[in-house]
Amino acid sequence: MNPRKHAVKNRRKKVIPFSLDATFFFERAVQSLDRFHYDKALKYFRRAVEYEPNNPVNHCNMAGILSEMGRYEESNDILRTVLERVDPSMTECYYYLANNFANMEKYEEAEKALVQYLETDAEGQFLDEADELLELLRYELNRPTKLSTIKSKENVYAHDKARELLEAGHFAEAVRILEEIIERQPDFLAARNNLGLAYYYMGLFDKSIQTIQEVLDAEPGNLHALCNLAIFYQHSNKQEELRELLGLLMKTVPFHPEHVFKLSTTLGIVGKHAEAYRHFRRLLRTGELSGEPSLHHFAAVAAANIGRFDDAERHWQEAQRLDRDSDVPAFYLMKLAKMRTMEESPPLHYHYHLPFDEQFRKWADSPEMVPGALKQDPLIRSSFFWALRHGDRRTKAQVIQALGLVADDEVVEALKAFLIDPKEDDELKRVAVLVLRSIGLNESLYVMFGGRMVTLEAKRKAPRLPVWDSSWQAVLEKAMEQMAGRYDVVQQHDMMTLWVDYLSRVYPDVPKLSKSSGWAAALEYWTAKMHRQAITYTDLVARYEASQASISRYVNRIDEACGIREKMKQVLTIPQLPQLR
Incomplete structure (x- = not known):
C-alpha cells in the first residue's frame, strides 16, 4: 500500500467537525x-x-x-x-x-x-x-x-406586617396575610412558623400542628418550630409525642439570646421548670435582656415552681422596679407568702398578665378598662381567644361578654365561628347571639342549635350598648330558663333581640332591674304575642313567682319603648290580596 495515501487517510480521521450555532x-x-x-x-x-x-x-x-x-x-x-x-x-x-x-x-x-x-x-x-x-x-x-x-x-414586608398583627392580637388578619405569603413562597419557613402560632392563638390546634410539622419536614432542626410543636402537643394532650420531643429539647443548649428565650419559656410551659429556670438565669447573666420585666417574671414563675421562693421574690421585685405600671409583679408578691406555706400553688402559666379570675374581678369594678386591655395587650387577647375554645363553661361565658366590649371584626368572626361549632354549649351560643346583637350586628346569624343549623334572621339595627350589665343578663337567663321547652330557638332568639332592642332604646335611662322575674315574664309575654301563642298572666305569675301588677307594668314599659302593639296592629290590618290565577 502507498504509504502517502495511508498517511492522508489517517490525517482525515483526526479532523474534528464543528457546527456554526x-x-x-x-x-x-x-x-x-x-x-x-x-x-x-x-x-x-x-x-x-x-x-x-x-x-x-x-x-x-x-x-x-x-x-x-x-x-x-x-x-x-x-x-x-x-x-x-x-x-x-x-x-x-x-x-x-x-x-x-x-x-x-x-x-x-x-x-x-x-x-x-x-x-x-x-x-x-x-x-x-x-x-x-x-x-x-x-x-x-x-x-x-x-x-x-x-x-x-414583597413577602418580607408582608411577613413583617403579619408579625405586627400577631403582636397586636389581630390573629385572623395575620393568618390571611401569612397564608398568602406561603402560597406565593412555600419555602418561607418563618412565615409558616408564625402561621402555626396564629392558628394556635386562635385555638385551631390541629391546623397549628400540621403547619409546624410542614416546617420541620423542610428543616428538621428548626428550634422555633420544635418549641412550638412541644406546646401544641401539651395542649392537645399528645403525651407520648411530647415526651419524645422533650428528650431532644432538654439536650439543646442554644447560643443566640432569642433562641434561649424561646427554649426556656417553652420548657416552663410544658412543666420543666428547673430546666427553664437554668436557661432564664443564663439570659439574665448575659445582660442583653435583663431590662425586660417579663423575663424577670418568667424567671420568678420557674423559681417558685421548684421551691426557690427567695429567688422568685427577688425576680418579682426586679420586675416591679422595671415596670411600675404593671399589676402583675405586685399581685404575685402578695401571693408569695401563701406559696411558701403551700396554701396556694405557684402560677403554671408563663404569661405576663394577671390570671383570668383576677382579671375579671378587676374589670368588674372598672369595665371601661376592658376594651383597651383587649386591644392593646396581645397576650391577654390571645388568651381570651384560646379560652373561648378551650376554657370551662364559666370562663367561656365571661370571655364572650368581655369580647363583646371590643367588638372589632376579628371578635365578630370568632363569635360567629363559635355559633356554628356543634361541640359548644347551646346556652353559651345564646349568650354569644345576644352579645352580637347588643353590639349592633344586623345580619342573619347561622347557629348550630341542638344538632341542627338554624338561621336567625336580621333584625332592626339597634344603637350599640355599652358594657353589658349583670342585671340585664339575669333577666335574660330567667326568661331563657322558663321558656326552654316551650319555645323554639327562633322564638327564643326573638326574645333576646327584643330585650336588646328595649335596652338600646331606653339607654342610658335603664330602669332598676331588681325584680328580674317580672321583666323576664314580660319578655315571654311579648314573645308569645308576636308568635301568636296563647299566654295568660295567671300562667306567668305561677311560673315566674312575680305579681300580675309587676308583670303588667313591665309589659307596658317594653311596649312604650318598642311600640309592639302598634307593629302587631299594622300586621293584622294588611288587606287580603286576591290570589293570582
Missing part, C-alpha cells in the same frame, strides 16, 4: 471579552442573536457590550426590544435601562426605569446595585424616589 458564537464572544476585544465580542453576540432571535439572553449580552462601549442609546433600543417583543418577563432589563440612562445623565428616565425594576422584579438580583443607584438619583434629583413596593421583598 448560537453556542459557538457565544463562546467566541466570551473569549473576546476576556481579551477586552469589544468589537469582536459585539460581532459574535450579533451572530448569536441571528441564530437564536427568540433567546432574550443573547439580546441582553449584546446590549451589555454596547453599554460597555458607551453606546447607550443602541443598548436601550435592544433592551426595549426584549421587553416589548422577545420576553417581557426579563424585568432585569429595566435595571439595565436605568443604568444606561444614569450614564447618559438622564436622571428622570433613570428613576422611572429603576422604579419599574424594583416594583416588578421578583428575583431581586440587582437589589444592592439598585440601592446605590437610588442614592445617586436622590443626590442628583435632590429628592427621594417614590416607591410603592419592592417586588422581590
Whole structure:
C-alpha cells in the first residue's frame, strides 16, 4: 500500500467537525471579552442573536457590550426590544435601562426605569446595585424616589406586617396575610412558623400542628418550630409525642439570646421548670435582656415552681422596679407568702398578665378598662381567644361578654365561628347571639342549635350598648330558663333581640332591674304575642313567682319603648290580596 495515501487517510480521521450555532458564537464572544476585544465580542453576540432571535439572553449580552462601549442609546433600543417583543418577563432589563440612562445623565428616565425594576422584579438580583443607584438619583434629583413596593421583598414586608398583627392580637388578619405569603413562597419557613402560632392563638390546634410539622419536614432542626410543636402537643394532650420531643429539647443548649428565650419559656410551659429556670438565669447573666420585666417574671414563675421562693421574690421585685405600671409583679408578691406555706400553688402559666379570675374581678369594678386591655395587650387577647375554645363553661361565658366590649371584626368572626361549632354549649351560643346583637350586628346569624343549623334572621339595627350589665343578663337567663321547652330557638332568639332592642332604646335611662322575674315574664309575654301563642298572666305569675301588677307594668314599659302593639296592629290590618290565577 502507498504509504502517502495511508498517511492522508489517517490525517482525515483526526479532523474534528464543528457546527456554526448560537453556542459557538457565544463562546467566541466570551473569549473576546476576556481579551477586552469589544468589537469582536459585539460581532459574535450579533451572530448569536441571528441564530437564536427568540433567546432574550443573547439580546441582553449584546446590549451589555454596547453599554460597555458607551453606546447607550443602541443598548436601550435592544433592551426595549426584549421587553416589548422577545420576553417581557426579563424585568432585569429595566435595571439595565436605568443604568444606561444614569450614564447618559438622564436622571428622570433613570428613576422611572429603576422604579419599574424594583416594583416588578421578583428575583431581586440587582437589589444592592439598585440601592446605590437610588442614592445617586436622590443626590442628583435632590429628592427621594417614590416607591410603592419592592417586588422581590414583597413577602418580607408582608411577613413583617403579619408579625405586627400577631403582636397586636389581630390573629385572623395575620393568618390571611401569612397564608398568602406561603402560597406565593412555600419555602418561607418563618412565615409558616408564625402561621402555626396564629392558628394556635386562635385555638385551631390541629391546623397549628400540621403547619409546624410542614416546617420541620423542610428543616428538621428548626428550634422555633420544635418549641412550638412541644406546646401544641401539651395542649392537645399528645403525651407520648411530647415526651419524645422533650428528650431532644432538654439536650439543646442554644447560643443566640432569642433562641434561649424561646427554649426556656417553652420548657416552663410544658412543666420543666428547673430546666427553664437554668436557661432564664443564663439570659439574665448575659445582660442583653435583663431590662425586660417579663423575663424577670418568667424567671420568678420557674423559681417558685421548684421551691426557690427567695429567688422568685427577688425576680418579682426586679420586675416591679422595671415596670411600675404593671399589676402583675405586685399581685404575685402578695401571693408569695401563701406559696411558701403551700396554701396556694405557684402560677403554671408563663404569661405576663394577671390570671383570668383576677382579671375579671378587676374589670368588674372598672369595665371601661376592658376594651383597651383587649386591644392593646396581645397576650391577654390571645388568651381570651384560646379560652373561648378551650376554657370551662364559666370562663367561656365571661370571655364572650368581655369580647363583646371590643367588638372589632376579628371578635365578630370568632363569635360567629363559635355559633356554628356543634361541640359548644347551646346556652353559651345564646349568650354569644345576644352579645352580637347588643353590639349592633344586623345580619342573619347561622347557629348550630341542638344538632341542627338554624338561621336567625336580621333584625332592626339597634344603637350599640355599652358594657353589658349583670342585671340585664339575669333577666335574660330567667326568661331563657322558663321558656326552654316551650319555645323554639327562633322564638327564643326573638326574645333576646327584643330585650336588646328595649335596652338600646331606653339607654342610658335603664330602669332598676331588681325584680328580674317580672321583666323576664314580660319578655315571654311579648314573645308569645308576636308568635301568636296563647299566654295568660295567671300562667306567668305561677311560673315566674312575680305579681300580675309587676308583670303588667313591665309589659307596658317594653311596649312604650318598642311600640309592639302598634307593629302587631299594622300586621293584622294588611288587606287580603286576591290570589293570582
